[in-house]
Amino acid sequence: MSDYAVVGKPLPRVDARDKVTGAASYSADVRLPGMLRGKVLRSPWPHARILHVDTSRAERLKGVHAVVTGRDTAGLRVAFVDTPRYPADEPPFALDRVRYIGDEIAAVAAVDGETAEEALRLIRVDHEDLPAVFTASGALNPDAPLVHEFDYPGKTIWEDWGARGRPESEPVPRTDNIAARTYVEFGDLDAGFGGAHHVREDRFDVAPVAHAPLEPHAAVAFWDQGGKLNMHVSSMGIFYKRFVLSKALGLPISHVRIHKSYVGGAFGGKIDVFPYEIAAALLSRKSGRPVLVELSREESLTTTRMDFQASVRVKTGVDRNGIIAAQDIQVVVDTGAYRGTGPVVVFLCYSYNIPVYRVPALRYEGLAVYTNNPVKGPKRGHGAPFIRFAVDSHMDMLAEDLGIDMVELMRRNARDQGEVMPTSGDVLRSCGLKDSIEAAARDGGWEAKRRRSVWTGSERFKRGVGLSACSMFSGSPYYPFASAAVLKLADDGGATLFAGTVEMGQGSETTLSQIAAEELGVPLSDIRIVSGDTELTPIEFGSFLSGGAFVTGKAVRLAAEDARRQLLEMAARLLEVDARDLEARDKRVSVKGAAHRSLSYGEIIAASVKQANGDPIIGKGYHKSVPDAGLHPSLSTAKGRWTEAYGFASQLAEVEVDTWTGRVRVLRVVTYHDCGFPLNPQIVEGQIEGCVSMALGQTLQERVDLREGQVFNPDFLTYRMPITHDTPAMVSGMIHSHEPHGPFGAKEVGEGAVSGVMAAVANAVYDAVGARITSLPITPAKILAALAAAGRDGPRERE
Amino acid sequence: MKHLIQLTVNGQTHDLVTRAERTLLDVLREDLGLTGSKRGCDLGACGACAVLLDGRPISSCLTLAVEASGREIVTVEGLAQGGALHVVQEAFVEHGAVQCGFCTPGMVIAVKGLLDERPHPEDAEILEALSGNLCRCTGYVKILDAVRTAIRRMSGGRGCEALAADGSDLRPSQATRDRSGLAAPATTRESRA
Numbered sequence: 001m002s003d004y005a006v007v008g009k010p011l012p013r014v015d016a017r018d019k020v021t022g023a024a025s026y027s028a029d030v031r032l033p034g035m036l037r038g039k040v041l042r043s044p045w046p047h048a049r050i051l052h053v054d055t056s057r058a059e060r061l062k063g064v065h066a067v068v069t070g071r072d073t074a075g076l077r078v079a080f081v082d083t084p085r086y087p088a089d090e091p092p093f094a095l096d097r098v099r100y101i102g103d104e105i106a107a108v109a110a111v112d113g114e115t116a117e118e119a120l121r122l123i124r125v126d127h128e129d130l131p132a133v134f135t136a137s138g139a140l141n142p143d144a145p146l147v148h149e150f151d152y153p154g155k156t157i158w159e160d161w162g163a164r165g166r167p168e169s170e171p172v173p174r175t176d177n178i179a180a181r182t183y184v185e186f187g188d189l190d191a192g193f194g195g196a197h198h199v200r201e202d203r204f205d206v207a208p209v210a211h212a213p214l215e216p217h218a219a220v221a222f223w224d225q226g227g228k229l230n231m232h233v234s235s236m237g238i239f240y241k242r243f244v245l246s247k248a249l250g251l252p253i254s255h256v257r258i259h260k261s262y263v264g265g266a267f268g269g270k271i272d273v274f275p276y277e278i279a280a281a282l283l284s285r286k287s288g289r290p291v292l293v294e295l296s297r298e299e300s301l302t303t304t305r306m307d308f309q310a311s312v313r314v315k316t317g318v319d320r321n322g323i324i325a326a327q328d329i330q331v332v333v334d335t336g337a338y339r340g341t342g343p344v345v346v347f348l349c350y351s352y353n354i355p356v357y358r359v360p361a362l363r364y365e366g367l368a369v370y371t372n373n374p375v376k377g378p379k380r381g382h383g384a385p386f387i388r389f390a391v392d393s394h395m396d397m398l399a400e401d402l403g404i405d406m407v408e409l410m411r412r413n414a415r416d417q418g419e420v421m422p423t424s425g426d427v428l429r430s431c432g433l434k435d436s437i438e439a440a441a442r443d444g445g446w447e448a449k450r451r452r453s454v455w456t457g458s459e460r461f462k463r464g465v466g467l468s469a470c471s472m473f474s475g476s477p478y479y480p481f482a483s484a485a486v487l488k489l490a491d492d493g494g495a496t497l498f499a500g501t502v503e504m505g506q507g508s509e510t511t512l513s514q515i516a517a518e519e520l521g522v523p524l525s526d527i528r529i530v531s532g533d534t535e536l537t538p539i540e541f542g543s544f545l546s547g548g549a550f551v552t553g554k555a556v557r558l559a560a561e562d563a564r565r566q567l568l569e570m571a572a573r574l575l576e577v578d579a580r581d582l583e584a585r586d587k588r589v590s591v592k593g594a595a596h597r598s599l600s601y602g603e604i605i606a607a608s609v610k611q612a613n614g615d616p617i618i619g620k621g622y623h624k625s626v627p628d629a630g631l632h633p634s635l636s637t638a639k640g641r642w643t644e645a646y647g648f649a650s651q652l653a654e655v656e657v658d659t660w661t662g663r664v665r666v667l668r669v670v671t672y673h674d675c676g677f678p679l680n681p682q683i684v685e686g687q688i689e690g691c692v693s694m695a696l697g698q699t700l701q702e703r704v705d706l707r708e709g710q711v712f713n714p715d716f717l718t719y720r721m722p723i724t725h726d727t728p729a730m731v732s733g734m735i736h737s738h739e740p741h742g743p744f745g746a747k748e749v750g751e752g753a754v755s756g757v758m759a760a761v762a763n764a765v766y767d768a769v770g771a772r773i774t775s776l777p778i779t780p781a782k783i784l785a786a787l788a789a790a791g792r793d794g795p796r797e798r799e
Numbered sequence: 800m801k802h803l804i805q806l807t808v809n810g811q812t813h814d815l816v817t818r819a820e821r822t823l824l825d826v827l828r829e830d831l832g833l834t835g836s837k838r839g840c841d842l843g844a845c846g847a848c849a850v851l852l853d854g855r856p857i858s859s860c861l862t863l864a865v866e867a868s869g870r871e872i873v874t875v876e877g878l879a880q881g882g883a884l885h886v887v888q889e890a891f892v893e894h895g896a897v898q899c900g901f902c903t904p905g906m907v908i909a910v911k912g913l914l915d916e917r918p919h920p921e922d923a924e925i926l927e928a929l930s931g932n933l934c935r936c937t938g939y940v941k942i943l944d945a946v947r948t949a950i951r952r953m954s955g956g957r958g959c960e961a962l963a964a965d966g967s968d969l970r971p972s973q974a975t976r977d978r979s980g981l982a983a984p985a986t987t988r989e990s991r992a
Contacts (some may be wrong), residue, residue, distance in 0.1 A: 021835070025836075727938060727939045
């Protein structure tokens with residue numbers, strides 16, 4: 001299909017050898033002379049006024065080197081969203097109030113972890129309990145306690161980048177717990193619903209789940225003599241971390257350096273700058289020693305963001321052919337004690353939904369609500385899993401109402417290449433959505449396996465199939481808005497690639513190296529990559545919003561193209577031909593049609609140094625995430641460009657329901673992902689398989705058990721993720737839609753396939769036993785209850 | 800109360816003084832600088848800290864260092880010999896069974912522990928042996944592929960082509976498009992172009 005030598009090949013990962021031998025270093029593996037251990041004191045109260053924090057006994061404990069409290073960060077507020085409309089709301093350490101169980105009060109650095117923990121026990125906190133609220137609906141009640149009494153408008157961190165400023169003002173009293181609202185309306189709703197052949201409305205609920213990467217969060221901080229802060233962090237984008245850390249600590253951005261660490265999984269949960277990271281920096285500055293803060297599993301799960309608790313109401317009007325005429329969607333999420341990414345997720349629930357089906361008239365409202373629960377943040381798919389669960393469960397119900405096959409209903413409404421997204425103007429330059437629906441249905445045996453006829457049969461185990469589709473950005477306008485890359489050629493014609501990507505499991509070191517190797521015309525083994533270090537690499541967009549391959553990959557390709565152009569120009573001088581008559585391959589440049597007239601890359605580079613005044617040939621490339629976008633789209637109106645390319649995925653689940661126990665066994669998940677072009681099919685498969693597994697966890701078993709703000713399952717014994725036994729058969733196929741703006745046609749792959757699984761499984765359960773489960777997770781208890789309600793509970797029939 | 804203990808780790812003997820309550824994981828990571836074994840949960844629930852103790856995989860976060868005194872410990876750092884990867888490590892590299900890599904040391908140790916004891920395990924035994932090792936990245940599919948290849952190769956079968964030490968061999972993945980967990984028979988499908 002393609003005659004590429006390196007990209008498109010399932011080559012082994014460049015970081016795999018370090019990882020199988022234990023040589024790969026993660027932040028908690030860093031060992032520095034004199035390094036102290038930091039620990040964080042957290043609120044045991046969901047909502048309380050802090051009257052006094054007395055650290056004197058802790059400071060006197062032998063082995064304690066530094067203590068920080070809210071006094072050290074007074075006036076500082078940090079947040080992922082920090083805009084004129086949504087000013088930062090999270091003080092790194094509590095000054096006068098704590099708002100959730102886990103909220104940071106103080107931190108200690110000591111010679112070892114045990115001493116630091118003992119010191120925490122010596123800190124006295126005088127407090128006064130405040131009334132708390134633990135559900136979004138409760139928090140929307142007019143007489144609910146206010147989680148935040150004031151907004152603190154002032155300079156946003158984006159003003160250097162042209163964000164609209166707002167004069168610093170006195171704190172503005174708040175009157176409700178609404179943390180953010182997105183509202184979009186277009187088309188003629190009244191006509192759409194009024195003229196519809198059929199209208200239905202459904203409500204769906206989603207429990208919060210945890211990211212649970214295997215690596216607990218950790219940070220190392222040390223300062224050098226010039227007053228520069230050095231850190232190893234658990235991150236997904238080192239330039240974003242550097243930017244926020246420099247703002248938070250009042251340092252020039254060039255005085256913060258993030259050093260490379262491998263990251264042990266992130267899934268969205270490591271993008272924010274967290275109080276423990278600020279604590280590490282401050283403790284190190286106070287003590288004059290390096291400090292490692294390594295969070296426990298419980299802290300990682302409860303205090304470094306989790307996915308949203310959400311409820312979604314969907315109302316759709318369709319014509320007699322099932323074509324959507326109008327849609328009305330409301331999403332309400334509990335965003336927790338601080339905004340986290342609440343304003344983003346209620347925007348994304350609109351933005352990740354709209355590329356799937358054509359909707360001529362829409363009203364969408366998204367509300368993020370403060371509560372005294374742990375803070376919520378982006379988790380793989382960031383809203384797409386629950387909006388797609390809701391909309392495609394609802395579509396399956398519409399399909400049944402109308403007597404139209406779900407595949408057919410999806411196909412009739414699915415968007416095509418060339419369509420323009422409402423409110424953003426984004427264009428689907430590539431769109432393999434319909435191909436993916438058809439491929440998933442075909443390979444999943446849709447026609448043969450639909451079994452609604454067996455609902456009333458007496459057999460204990462019943463099987464069914466279900467389908468869903470989803471969509472995802474390929475990067476978005478967000479700091480640092482662009483990626484750059486440098487390719488430095490070596491004497492032997494090999495090259496070192498400098499790219500700021502963070503290798504957190506997604507395989508970016510490998511795919512970026514493949515892009516450089518392909519473009520330069522060398523084998524993968526000739527590329528060495530330097531990544532993950534803000535000092536050694538040019539800016540990088542980061543590995544979130546699924547922009548890694550699309551944005552950084554493009555910059556790398558341009559850097560390699562630049563180096564290759566320079567090689568050809570030098571060769572043209574040496575061979576005395578026009579550069580256009582040359583071709584580069586296998587580390588040689590030769591004259592087209594006269595292969596004997598050729599030079600090795602090594603010879604060209606040596607000649608360049610000798611004849612071009614020392615020029616060693618260094619390629620440079622850069623690419624903006626959304627070239628014609630402003631700073632960022634409006635989160636509240638969804639206006640403004642969002643992304644350059646959308647990835648799509650369609651997923652079919654085949655399940656077996658045990659009608660006696662209510663247990664669902666997933667037999668097979670078929671995914672067809674339109675990733676444009678798979679730069680490394682093995683890595684793409686790995687991303688899909690990981691998405692499917694994580695999604696099945698959320699669909700069937702995972703739920704953060706929150707009661708009055710307390711997490712009752714903060715560890716891996718009680719928070720049960722999928723294990724080996726839970727692995728279904730997977731078909732992980734790819735649609736090659738060749739995105740014209742992507743490097744070698746590539747676009748998003750790492751997040752999309754997490755979002756179709758929920759509705760696919762819910763629809764399959766319905767197909768199997770006729771029980772419609774509208775809330776996640778789909779537990780045996782819910783299935784038994786639904787079967788009983790339908791008069792189809794197996795055991796009773798049996799007896 | 801401090802104890803004098805003797806740990807033999809990856810063939811090298813260390814005399815150490817340690818408090819009784821310290822875990823083997825702490826001593827490996829903090830005192831011996833062997834950070835390959837990971838702390839994922841400190842509860843024996845994730846398997847990232849697995850090491851071989853007298854040949855058996857154990858959670859080093861649940862084992863006191865004093866309990867390991869006088870016994871043989873193998874960590875992930877001790878598997879490769881003379882720069883050559885162990886067959887299990889090699890299979891993990893080839894199959895893309897590694898993503899973020901944080902579970903990998905414990906996973907590799909658990910597989911080695913299994914295969915040392917049962918060179919030809921049934922699929923169900925593989926699932927059971929690895930059921931205490933969590934992986935959040937891979938969905939286990941490629942890990943199970945890698946284990947099967949390692950089994951074939953250790954029993955003399957070729958499995959896949961050997962991988963050049965510098966990783967330069969451009970050998971395609973042998974993964975099929977339908978990698979089963981063990982629940983359903985694998986069939987091969989081409990992805991649509």
